[in-house]
Amino acid sequence: MNTQKALLKTIICDDHPLVLEGLSAILLPIKGFEIQTIVQNGADLLQAIQLHHPDVILIDAHLKNEIGFDLIPKIKEQTPTNYNPNIFIITSYMDDYMVSKALHSGATGCISKSITGEEFIQAIKFPKLNSSLTIPSNIQTEIKRSGIALLTQREKDIIQLITQGHSSKKIAECLNISTFTVETHKKNIYRKLKFNSATELLAWYFANKDFLPLNANDNFDSYN
Amino acid sequence: MNTQKALLKTIICDDHPLVLEGLSAILLPIKGFEIQTIVQNGADLLQAIQLHHPDVILIDAHLKNEIGFDLIPKIKEQTPTNYNPNIFIITSYMDDYMVSKALHSGATGCISKSITGEEFIQAIKFPKLNSSLTIPSNIQTEIKRSGIALLTQREKDIIQLITQGHSSKKIAECLNISTFTVETHKKNIYRKLKFNSATELLAWYFANKDFLPLNANDNFDSYN
DNA sequence: AAAGAAAGCCCCGTTTCCGGGGCTTTTTAT
DNA sequence: ATAAAAAGCCCCGGAAACGGGGCTTTCTTT
Structure with a gap:
């Protein structure tokens, strides 16, 4: 100690x-x-x-x-x-x-x-x-903010579920899709937004959530 | 799809x-x-x-x-x-x-x-x-809130670092301690607060942080 | 001085995550 | 109609996380 x-x-x-x-x-x-x-x-x-x-x-x-x-x-x-x-x-x-x-x-x-x-x-x-x-330099933040524009609707949905603390397995169950698919989406999200892990995403999301164009409440396309 | x-x-x-x-x-x-x-x-x-x-x-x-x-x-x-x-x-x-x-x-x-x-x-x-x-039932939340009283100062410090999105390895580097120790602390935190993963902790922390007696800014004991 | 708490360290087995790749089917837009 | 985008699926290897144990050293408190 x-x-x-x-x-x-x-x-x-x-x-x-x-x-x-x-x-x-x-x-x-x-x-x-x-x-x-x-x-x-x-x-x-x-x-x-x-x-x-x-x-x-x-x-x-x-x-x-x-x-x-x-x-x-x-x-x-x-x-x-x-x-x-x-x-x-x-x-x-x-x-x-x-x-x-x-x-x-x-x-x-x-x-x-x-x-x-x-x-x-x-x-x-x-x-x-x-x-x-x-x-969390402004530059890095800017990369991520603009990266959001590259996200698909499904990816945004999955971010919502990740930020609720769920594992890939649970997200897959919730959406009735394969765990492989969830992890593919996660990989694409990390690539687009330059993250290395879910915890990094969580921390960034909650630090910036009020400024993010992520609130997908006006879009119900991916209902299952 | x-x-x-x-x-x-x-x-x-x-x-x-x-x-x-x-x-x-x-x-x-x-x-x-x-x-x-x-x-x-x-x-x-x-x-x-x-x-x-x-x-x-x-x-x-x-x-x-x-x-x-x-x-x-x-x-x-x-x-x-x-x-x-x-x-x-x-x-x-x-x-x-x-x-x-x-x-x-x-x-x-x-x-x-x-x-x-x-x-x-x-x-x-x-x-x-x-x-x-x-x-996130009120009962579960109450368990976690009261569980905070059981946390030691070091565990609170580590929660702060976890909620910044850092891995066990980085936290260990930051505190100049072994990765084993960090993971021991994490295990104890999860046990006391009934979590199963870091992402669960993150999600809960940010949903409740304004009500948590965790702000350890008045305590500098664990400076390194 | 002794007891208990807190902090630190280690090993193990299992699960999950991460990154890399490749691939098909469905949807959307031109 | 066709091309592009989105969604979905799978495999692999390595890394990290998780949960279970045990164990020593350093405070703190009585």
Whole structure:
């Protein structure tokens, strides 16, 4: 068990007071979390890190007159090798390029300003998720949204049943078709919408369902 | 392919004008759907069925002076054996007993009045789901809600990651623990909350998340 | 200090899922 | 009438998930 009970010392570096306030407001009530310092430029950040050795460092991508990414190598230089804080880039514009740039600079992850407080906590709590794994980037979401246009009615029906938590076998029973057919449909759905599993589909569906042109209630063609 | 393009003839039997209006309002705009007749008692229903041979029959469970269930055997008696309409019992009070009683009476399914219009369409569209398969009954939901109290913090964390669509492998990477451990946690979660798969958990979670005491944002113990 | 809970780890057998392919029949549109 | 699209079916191999067990280490609590 690698549970860690000590307070997580955190430093925030951003030159927008409003953002600083927002981040602080989110983090302050969290048990086990301690905001150590707030700085507004790179020089102050480096100095603060030397002084406090925080566990979490949040850096805005677009500081005045300097770029957040470039600070990361400097941090690594000026600190002992056995000191490995979790460094996150905070950005208002988020895409795959931004993410890869952050990671190549040595950041632990890249966090969009457009996420909710809850997601923000999640992102810091599980840094590995943010870095190496699926980031629901706007681009990926757009691919899936437009991919819906490629879906047939039957495929949309099956998505409805998948999102109700049913297995391929049960869906097949429900529709009076072969399990093979259901799995063929699932394969086609995954191919069109770039999913790798039913759970990915579920998670995405519920995160986006209010914006999806999927509500097939006006179409009763596939009644059986 | 057993797609059926002909209009689905429907008869509704209920003695509450408000309910009749509500059901009609939901069904009327649906393409491929035709409300044939509306009746307010069993005798009229039997007569209407003889006349129109509808595809879908909706019967209120609590008609004035008669019981909806009892009409079903009479319908079966008075119609040829090759005529198999989908008969649904509509009820305001819904539990496992109600469902089994409806099914034993010969109904295709049992529909609660407390569901949304969207769910109503789904229920009629996929009759098999309603009958033989998981009905999210209030009892089942209550088991799961109270089961949450039995979950440990680590299990709640893992639920968060599951509901983001991640595989056991990725969750393990994210938490720096063995895949075996993740699957042990999943097994314990499923046992405590009576699930059979991750997709079931996902579907349930998103249907109930606003009421669940799961938001672990005030707890940072398991930071890694 | 001892007991119990929580977390972590492992093996096994079975089922389901995923991805790749190929194929026929029905429906729809030109 | 014909072509294209949609729906349905099947096989295979590998990966993942599921359910059952057992077992150790690390907290936490009394």
